[in-house]
Amino acid sequence: MPIQDLYDKAGYQIRRLRQIASAIFAAESAPYGITSQQYTTLAALHDVTSLEQFELCELLSLDRSTMATLLVRLEEKALVRRSTSTLDRRRKHVALTPRGRRLLATLGPPLERIQEQILAPLAPADRVAFARMLKELVESHTIAASERAEKHEEAS
Secondary structure, eight states, rough: OOHHHHOOOHHHHHHHHHHHHHHHHHHHHGGGGHHHHHEEEEEEEESSSEHHHHHHHHHOOOOOHHHHHHHHHHHHSSSEEEEEOSSOOOOEEEEEEHHHHHHHTHHHHHHHHHHHHTTTTSSSHHHHHHHHHHHHHHHHHHHHHHHHHHHHHHHO
8 A cells, every 4th residue: 555545544644633632732731740641530520529430431431450550640649539439349439639620720721722733724613523523433433332342242
């Protein structure tokens, strides 16, 4: 396959855009010492008192080991706290600390700059359409994957 054919594939372009978005996030968030996955985890905890660790995994589409590593780092930074469930010691509850809430509030302007930089090449109307199409793709594939997993589970 000629390299230009590869460059024209949606999968390749999505991967490249992910690399670009990650680099922009890293540059803007460097002063705050937080990664995009760490930010996403904090944001998921913003409007709740706490979530069980497995709920966070499902909400953010992360596996348990990735989430565990992520939470260790966030705990080390005193941005979240984990506690063992009183009903089931195997379950962990995760909550933002006051420091985590302050950091989230501080990150508002940098996140706006990140979004602006990522979408800057597009006209305003195209930005809305692009975001809508991305959401549609992700939701469709997420539903399909969930249905495949259910069928596999039923067959087992």
